[in-house]
Amino acid sequence: MSNVSIPKGTRDFGPDVMRKRNYLFAVIRNAFIQYGFEPLETPAMENIETLTGKYGDEGDKLMFRILNNGEILEKAKSSETNNSLIKNVSEKALRYDLTIPFARYVAMNRVTLAFPFRRYQMQAVWRADRPQKGRFREFYQCDADVVGSNSLLNEAELIAVYLDVFKSLNLNVEIRLNNRKILAGLANLIGAAERLTDMTIAIDKLDKIEWSGVKQELEKANFTSEQIAKIEAYLSIKGTWKEQIAQLHTIGLASDEQVAKGIAEFEEVMRLYQSMCGTNDSIVMDLTLARGLNYYTGTIIEVKAKDVAMGSIGGGGRYDDLTGIFGFPNMSGVGISFGLDRIYAVMDELNLFPQEVVSATKALLIQFGGVAEPVCLNTVRQLRMNGIAAEIYPSAEKIKKQMEYANKKQIPFVILIGDTEVAQEKVILKNMQSGDQQLLSLAELIQALKN
Amino acid sequence: MSNVSIPKGTRDFGPDVMRKRNYLFAVIRNAFIQYGFEPLETPAMENIETLTGKYGDEGDKLMFRILNNGEILEKAKSSETNNSLIKNVSEKALRYDLTIPFARYVAMNRVTLAFPFRRYQMQAVWRADRPQKGRFREFYQCDADVVGSNSLLNEAELIAVYLDVFKSLNLNVEIRLNNRKILAGLANLIGAAERLTDMTIAIDKLDKIEWSGVKQELEKANFTSEQIAKIEAYLSIKGTWKEQIAQLHTIGLASDEQVAKGIAEFEEVMRLYQSMCGTNDSIVMDLTLARGLNYYTGTIIEVKAKDVAMGSIGGGGRYDDLTGIFGFPNMSGVGISFGLDRIYAVMDELNLFPQEVVSATKALLIQFGGVAEPVCLNTVRQLRMNGIAAEIYPSAEKIKKQMEYANKKQIPFVILIGDTEVAQEKVILKNMQSGDQQLLSLAELIQALKN
Numbered sequence: 004m005s006n007v008s009i010p011k012g013t014r015d016f017g018p019d020v021m022r023k024r025n026y027l028f029a030v031i032r033n034a035f036i037q038y039g040f041e042p043l044e045t046p047a048m049e050n051i052e053t054l055t056g057k058y059g060d061e062g063d064k065l066m067f068r069i070l071n072n073g074e075i076l077e078k079a080k081s082s083e084t085n086n087s088l089i090k091n092v093s094e095k096a097l098r099y100d101l102t103i104p105f106a107r108y109v110a111m112n113r114v115t116l117a118f119p120f121r122r123y124q125m126q127a128v129w130r131a132d133r134p135q136k137g138r139f140r141e142f143y144q145c146d147a148d149v150v151g152s153n154s155l156l157n158e159a160e161l162i163a164v165y166l167d168v169f170k171s172l173n174l175n176v177e178i179r180l181n182n183r184k185i186l187a188g189l190a191n192l193i194g195a196a197e198r199l200t201d202m203t204i205a206i207d208k209l210d211k212i213e214w215s216g217v218k219q220e221l222e223k224a225n226f227t228s229e230q231i232a233k234i235e236a237y238l239s240i241k242g243t244w245k246e247q248i249a250q251l252h253t254i255g256l257a258s259d260e261q262v263a264k265g266i267a268e269f270e271e272v273m274r275l276y277q278s279m280c281g282t283n284d285s286i287v288m289d290l291t292l293a294r295g296l297n298y299y300t301g302t303i304i305e306v307k308a309k310d311v312a313m314g315s316i317g318g319g320g321r322y323d324d325l326t327g328i329f330g331f332p333n334m335s336g337v338g339i340s341f342g343l344d345r346i347y348a349v350m351d352e353l354n355l356f357p358q359e360v361v362s363a364t365k366a367l368l369i370q371f372g373g374v375a376e377p378v379c380l381n382t383v384r385q386l387r388m389n390g391i392a393a394e395i396y397p398s399a400e401k402i403k404k405q406m407e408y409a410n411k412k413q414i415p416f417v418i419l420i421g422d423t424e425v426a427q428e429k430v431i432l433k434n435m436q437s438g439d440q441q442l443l444s445l446a447e448l449i450q451a452l453k454n
Numbered sequence: 455m456s457n458v459s460i461p462k463g464t465r466d467f468g469p470d471v472m473r474k475r476n477y478l479f480a481v482i483r484n485a486f487i488q489y490g491f492e493p494l495e496t497p498a499m500e501n502i503e504t505l506t507g508k509y510g511d512e513g514d515k516l517m518f519r520i521l522n523n524g525e526i527l528e529k530a531k532s533s534e535t536n537n538s539l540i541k542n543v544s545e546k547a548l549r550y551d552l553t554i555p556f557a558r559y560v561a562m563n564r565v566t567l568a569f570p571f572r573r574y575q576m577q578a579v580w581r582a583d584r585p586q587k588g589r590f591r592e593f594y595q596c597d598a599d600v601v602g603s604n605s606l607l608n609e610a611e612l613i614a615v616y617l618d619v620f621k622s623l624n625l626n627v628e629i630r631l632n633n634r635k636i637l638a639g640l641a642n643l644i645g646a647a648e649r650l651t652d653m654t655i656a657i658d659k660l661d662k663i664e665w666s667g668v669k670q671e672l673e674k675a676n677f678t679s680e681q682i683a684k685i686e687a688y689l690s691i692k693g694t695w696k697e698q699i700a701q702l703h704t705i706g707l708a709s710d711e712q713v714a715k716g717i718a719e720f721e722e723v724m725r726l727y728q729s730m731c732g733t734n735d736s737i738v739m740d741l742t743l744a745r746g747l748n749y750y751t752g753t754i755i756e757v758k759a760k761d762v763a764m765g766s767i768g769g770g771g772r773y774d775d776l777t778g779i780f781g782f783p784n785m786s787g788v789g790i791s792f793g794l795d796r797i798y799a800v801m802d803e804l805n806l807f808p809q810e811v812v813s814a815t816k817a818l819l820i821q822f823g824g825v826a827e828p829v830c831l832n833t834v835r836q837l838r839m840n841g842i843a844a845e846i847y848p849s850a851e852k853i854k855k856q857m858e859y860a861n862k863k864q865i866p867f868v869i870l871i872g873d874t875e876v877a878q879e880k881v882i883l884k885n886m887q888s889g890d891q892q893l894l895s896l897a898e899l900i901q902a903l904k905n
Contacts (some may be wrong), residue, residue: 007501007504007558007561007780008562009500009501009562010497015496015497015559016495017494018492021492021493022492022493025493032810037841039815039845041469041472041814042473043467043469044472044475045467045510046460046461046464046592047464047592049460064523067520067521069520070518070520070544072515079539089521093521094622095461107470110458111459111466112468113459113465117859117862129498129499141499153849154848156831156848157848160846197703278832279831279832279834280835281835283669328459329458330458356759363492377730381729391488392490393488394490395607397570397600397607398607406636407568408570412492
């Protein structure tokens, strides 16, 4: 049994990684709280009927189902099809995202909640996707949503949350903004309203397969060359957001009611953000942004890191009817999501995690035993009571072994208290990086480590 | 589909509950970090062979198994027994506790870890127990363990973690301490060494069924009346820990080598704790403490709340060989666990959660729209940039509706900025509890809310 392993697509997060992840969680949570978002956690498992049919056929297939207790075989013998057997032996599945459980929670608690309801949720989700680089079967989502308000101020505030978080993380980002109504209007104008999803899925791939690839996709989806030419004209629009809006007018797109509405919403979000934060320089209009498979109906948002090649590190948007599927209709919502794994990867690549995240313990007390023991024990206690994370090696092993432990854990200081120091009522503080040693009183030691 | 629900035995944690839970997690995590414990998270699902056989037959039955994708029915038709079918259709199960995944992690990472390895882990576990009051199918465990050190200083430090946490929470507790070697020695002495587990399971019920009940259990387990008399004599020992140890000598139990070793370990833990913290007044010896079903081999620990009737709110102990089952033998470990749900219940009953945990948002800006809008938006921005959690109602609804929102969310202050205030460059700060209003400049407002 020495050949132990974990399920493919899952990960252990050891101390070094966890400290960095906890740092990201703390920064994101802090911003959510600053903006009045309230914490929510939902169970890992939901009833099957809560989840199925919400994520397309693909989603239903990729859900991790929980086996009921009891006699499967009996049920199998009397069961006609695999699907009916699955229903017989499994009534629960693991959460696939945080949005559907959130909608389910809002519908169940509609009477007691204060609307507009602003909630944040940071929990794991599970998908039986084929594991590959950067894609996992268990991963965290960090979402903030407002439900029960049409006001575009919510969009402006969520963009501010993004920019505050990434400023705290020292990560240069650009917010890309578009509006699904502009895309819906485009589909309208070219007589392909019912093929909006085909169109957005194709447009969504522009980053990866360039225009020639998107064109082929559109041809495959039976768009005419005239329609494709208009889509190309739309996707070719460049410039500042004001210039792009001017061009939407010039090429006649803004004559469509939906497009006009999308433009007006876009302008209002920009105005509100500017009014709140003094500038909207970090926000660009990206008419090629589509967020293909999603249920968005208004503003759509994506965050890109500026100093590194990486897909979006966050995204979100407005959806008109979040809770209707659970019998609570006409609740408009808007939300954003932080891509934790990708943010982690970018921060790591750019070396942006602060030094204090690398090791939590500030100092290790080396044990010599004997008369020094009670002094050592009292010293570690005093450090902790002064808010300094400190350890004492649990037994008087060889000093080399204790030093190696400090090195391996990247503890920046060790404290040595031998018989001489006890007699002097002093301690030696050694900086593990520089090798410098200081002879200090307890009060001086606390001061030195508190910085 | 309006009749939505969640699986029985699971819970949604809404904002009010989550804020309190997050407060508990933060206090516990902070203590773990102060003592040099390092964070670990393991996947929700483990391979079946990692988990089965580790928790007894009962545990194997109560595990939530994950269904593999694919054709169950095909496998069912060719399968002979239910058990072999389950193996065919399910290769993973949800984590049942945090100790086995920790042992599995240590065994897998033995080469790179710094030993003694101190880790903390706060994650959900799942058990298909019959749900009942206070027992759930999904619940959190908060564990700290040290592995790879025999030193009893680890025990003393873990007791200090307990007492620090409960002091931070303003919760009066008593640490109950015993040593499994004393119980093993007792079983030895009465010639029932191989029935130690039967004995500890019966003793463990003393709190619930009193001595008469325990006696019946022992009779049922075929202990002789002579053996039972000796167990009764042992369980009748009372007094301070020093008095109890004296009685162990008096009635002849301390003549057993194991008992003597258990007593020596107990005394050493008390000495080390006293030396570190100056007093060991909060620790009592409880010879009736057995922690029946567990794999402990030395010190055993339980925490009881003093001001309320409630079972233990934490427990732990020393186990000689944690990782041997995963091919990495002779690693002694000692750990403690916080019973989060019970601590929550006690804190709630005694009203011990601090006021600032009740509402996170400090102030709500009431929107009147018009010329006040940009002033409002700028004000909420300034508050947030000064670290004050603030909200702005997203649209200029009737003031009554906005006030109701503040009340429902228990936001302690609202800020009103109408045309008059804009002209004066002032804002009105209203205390929602007292009804008091103040006319303040922006700088004064920030000062007032910062406190």
